[in-house]
Amino acid sequence: MKKRILAMILASTMVLGLTACGGAASTDTAAAPAATEEAADEAEVADEAEEVEAPAASGEGQVYYLNFKPEADEAWQAIAKSYTDQTGVPVTVVTAASGTYEETLSAEIVKDEAPTLFQVNGPVGLANWADYCYDLNGSSLYNELTSDSFALKDGDAVAGIAYVIESYGLITNTKLLGEAGYTTDDIKSFEDLKKVAEDITARSAELGFSAFTSAGMDGSSDWRFKTHLANLPLYFEYKADGVDSKTEITGSYLDNYKNIWDLYINNATCSPKDLASKTGDDAENEFAEGKSVFFQNGSWEYANLINKGMTDDELAMIPIYVGAGDEANQGLCTGTENYWCVNSEASEEDIQATIDFLTWMVTSAEGTQMLSDTIGVIPFKNAADTTNLFVLNDRAYTAAGKTPVSWNFTTMPSEEWKNGVGSALTAYAAGTGEWDAVVSAFVDEWAAEYALK
Amino acid sequence: MENAIKKYWPIFVLPTLAAFCVGFVYPFVQGVYLSFCKFTTIKKAHFIGLKNYAYALTDSSFWQSFEFTTLFMIISTVLINVLAFAIALALTSKIKGSNAFRTVFFMPNLIGGIVLGYIWQILLNCVLSLLEQPLLALDAKYGFIGLVILMCWQQIGYMMIIYIAGLQSIPEDYLEAAKIDGATDRQILFKIKIPNVMPSITICSFLTITNGFKLFDQNLALTGGEPAHASEMMALNIYNTFYSRSGAQWKGYGQAKAVVFCIMVILISLVQLKFTKSREVQQ
Numbered sequence: 001m002k003k004r005i006l007a008m009i010l011a012s013t014m015v016l017g018l019t020a021c022g023g024a025a026s027t028d029t030a031a032a033p034a035a036t037e038e039a040a041d042e043a044e045v046a047d048e049a050e051e052v053e054a055p056a057a058s059g060e061g062q063v064y065y066l067n068f069k070p071e072a073d074e075a076w077q078a079i080a081k082s083y084t085d086q087t088g089v090p091v092t093v094v095t096a097a098s099g100t101y102e103e104t105l106s107a108e109i110v111k112d113e114a115p116t117l118f119q120v121n122g123p124v125g126l127a128n129w130a131d132y133c134y135d136l137n138g139s140s141l142y143n144e145l146t147s148d149s150f151a152l153k154d155g156d157a158v159a160g161i162a163y164v165i166e167s168y169g170l171i172t173n174t175k176l177l178g179e180a181g182y183t184t185d186d187i188k189s190f191e192d193l194k195k196v197a198e199d200i201t202a203r204s205a206e207l208g209f210s211a212f213t214s215a216g217m218d219g220s221s222d223w224r225f226k227t228h229l230a231n232l233p234l235y236f237e238y239k240a241d242g243v244d245s246k247t248e249i250t251g252s253y254l255d256n257y258k259n260i261w262d263l264y265i266n267n268a269t270c271s272p273k274d275l276a277s278k279t280g281d282d283a284e285n286e287f288a289e290g291k292s293v294f295f296q297n298g299s300w301e302y303a304n305l306i307n308k309g310m311t312d313d314e315l316a317m318i319p320i321y322v323g324a325g326d327e328a329n330q331g332l333c334t335g336t337e338n339y340w341c342v343n344s345e346a347s348e349e350d351i352q353a354t355i356d357f358l359t360w361m362v363t364s365a366e367g368t369q370m371l372s373d374t375i376g377v378i379p380f381k382n383a384a385d386t387t388n389l390f391v392l393n394d395r396a397y398t399a400a401g402k403t404p405v406s407w408n409f410t411t412m413p414s415e416e417w418k419n420g421v422g423s424a425l426t427a428y429a430a431g432t433g434e435w436d437a438v439v440s441a442f443v444d445e446w447a448a449e450y451a452l453k
Numbered sequence: 454m455e456n457a458i459k460k461y462w463p464i465f466v467l468p469t470l471a472a473f474c475v476g477f478v479y480p481f482v483q484g485v486y487l488s489f490c491k492f493t494t495i496k497k498a499h500f501i502g503l504k505n506y507a508y509a510l511t512d513s514s515f516w517q518s519f520e521f522t523t524l525f526m527i528i529s530t531v532l533i534n535v536l537a538f539a540i541a542l543a544l545t546s547k548i549k550g551s552n553a554f555r556t557v558f559f560m561p562n563l564i565g566g567i568v569l570g571y572i573w574q575i576l577l578n579c580v581l582s583l584l585e586q587p588l589l590a591l592d593a594k595y596g597f598i599g600l601v602i603l604m605c606w607q608q609i610g611y612m613m614i615i616y617i618a619g620l621q622s623i624p625e626d627y628l629e630a631a632k633i634d635g636a637t638d639r640q641i642l643f644k645i646k647i648p649n650v651m652p653s654i655t656i657c658s659f660l661t662i663t664n665g666f667k668l669f670d671q672n673l674a675l676t677g678g679e680p681a682h683a684s685e686m687m688a689l690n691i692y693n694t695f696y697s698r699s700g701a702q703w704k705g706y707g708q709a710k711a712v713v714f715c716i717m718v719i720l721i722s723l724v725q726l727k728f729t730k731s732r733e734v735q736q
């Protein structure tokens with residue numbers, strides 16, 4: 001009998017062992033910081049080795065950058081190595097897995113070898129990390145900024161420095177637009193956009209394409225609407241009141257938000273009911289394959305579209321018109337949500353080494369070239385020029401005297417708020433919810449979330 | 454030999470004990486402490502007493518997720534165990550290729566929860582879209598059904614293996630004697646097989662109850678708590694409290710919820726263990 005029981009225990013432990021392998025995904029989130037930890041440890045070993053070789057460098061501190069942009073990881077690793085070769089200052093770059101930056105930073109910052117350089121996404125992100133932000137006022141990095149508006153202020157202190165300026169709008173396939181009988185010059189207002197989009201929809205069977213890509217509300221795509229598109233009603237409300245943030249909003253431009261959202265979902269490549277499952281890749285592919293004319297996205301999307309075989313002469317980015325404000329003078333939505341912060345808990349030498357490294361990044365030919373090529377436009381005096389068409393579009397709009405729409409979504413109270421608006425938009429599109437729910441998620445929840453702070 | 458073991462047991466115990474302390478006891482104690490603090494990182498924590506618990510226990514989204522989780526746990530536990538036992542019965546009767554079937558049924562277990570969640574999301578959304586029904590992210594009812602289907606598919610094979618081991622350990626003479634006495638198949642099942650596999654039932658129901666209660670990856674991947682938190686289970690609710698809010702107080706709230714959650718899991722599994730253990734028979 002005992003043998004049988006033993007056999008059973010053995011069998012179940014064997015099975016347990018197997019599922020331990022299968023269950024590995026559940027530890028994914030924990031594994032990400034653990035992996036970076038390993039990377040950091042390895043780097044530390046490397047650092048120590050170098051210190052032995054070049055003792056002079058040890059007194060100058062070191063840099064540990066926790067990078068937010070996975071797509072730029074390789075470029076950062078290469079530039080860090082190059083900087084170390086030139087100056088002897090060890091630079092470690094660790095990149096958080098996509099979507100886990102906050103978690104990784106929480107884990108890393110309490111370590112003895114904490115990141116000396118990290119990033120926040122604006123005033124709301126700063127609220128969590130203000131205790132750890134070194135005041136960069138008067139530093140050599142701060143002095144390189146082209147405008148004071150690119151500094152993230154915490155009271156009088158300069159807590160963060162914006163390092164990339166991005167633009168978003170309606171990316172337009174000008175070739176298809178031409179086939180439909182229009183040019184981008186025909187679209188100067190929301191009325192024009194609506195007319196063109198509805199005309200294309202009416203003739204879509206004959207033309208073979210739709211006006212808009214799917215406005216996917218999957219997690220990989222919903223930020224385009226719950227955050228970026230929602231910036232427009234917010235921008236016009238702030239502008240009308242002459243403020244740059246509010247703890248309670250009236251939602252006075254939400255009708256415009258509804259109009260543009262209706263336009264997107266009713267003139268798209270798919271039924272509004274299917275939007276809940278459409279991803280960012282779906283929209284990108286639809287656009288690159290010539291299935292739609294308009295695609296709401298930003299300058300960061302340029303490289304992806306070029307890689308998918310599109311060319312400069314069939315692309316342009318136009319402003320998102322919502323029928324508010326002075327449409328004749330509206331430019332692209334241009335701003336930033338990427339700010340560098342230096343860890344105030346790091347040692348004096350490390351802080352100085354970090355500032356020196358960043359100053360080198362934004363002044364040297366090598367550093368600025370890397371930033372301009374892989375990240376985008378950088379707001380520093382010595383910035384290298386860019387080949388990104390959408391950035392050039394933005395520049396042309398500004399040169400023509402149009403006013404860029406600023407990025408006010410950095411004042412949105414929390415992810416929770418954005419998720420609420422996203423849910424309500426998805427339900428409204430699918431017909432399972434009312435527009436009133438969007439208004440309530442937008443206005444009431446805004447105040448409620450701010451009240452909780 | 455026995456003497457050697459008696460003498461050196463601390464050395465054998467030490468590695469596991471050390472790992473247990475570092476990996477479990479220390480984080481657990483610190484976690485409980487942090488639930489009384491306001492903190493951004495564990496180094497900068499200020500003790501604030503019971504405020505976090507006051508919030509956690511009055512947060513309606515937490516209790517909504519508790520209801521959703523409890524309902525899910527009950528339904529998935531019953532379905533998984535009944536189906537797994539039925540399959541185990543089928544595969545211990547002498548049918549051709551039963552080993553191949555066992556392997557196939559067990560396989561879903563080897564795929565991670567996040568991957569499974571996304572695969573099933575695509576599958577179920579396609580079906581719902583063909584049926585002209587709202588997709589998973591739009592209707593919590595479908596989200597719930599989807600989660601149950603997913604968990605059954607993933608866990609039945611695993612529980613089946615445990616039941617098979619249990620069924621195989623029933624002595625042949627019991628079954629033979631019963632047959633000679635003229636017991637029907639039904640009587641054999643309820644009077645002999647089930648009482649004799651009670652240890653397996655204890656293990657399986659413990660695992661399915663705790664798995665159901667603690668479910669996170671599948672929930673995150675399949676529905677993400679949509680629409681508007683309606684399909685959010687407790688673990689995801691805690692995660693969202695922790696990471697999708699801004700401000701220092703939220704980490705403490707999340708931590709307090711996590712401690713409450715932990716106590717609930719322990720209580721529920723203790724009650725279940727006591728209940729099923731009392732029905733185990735000695736062979």
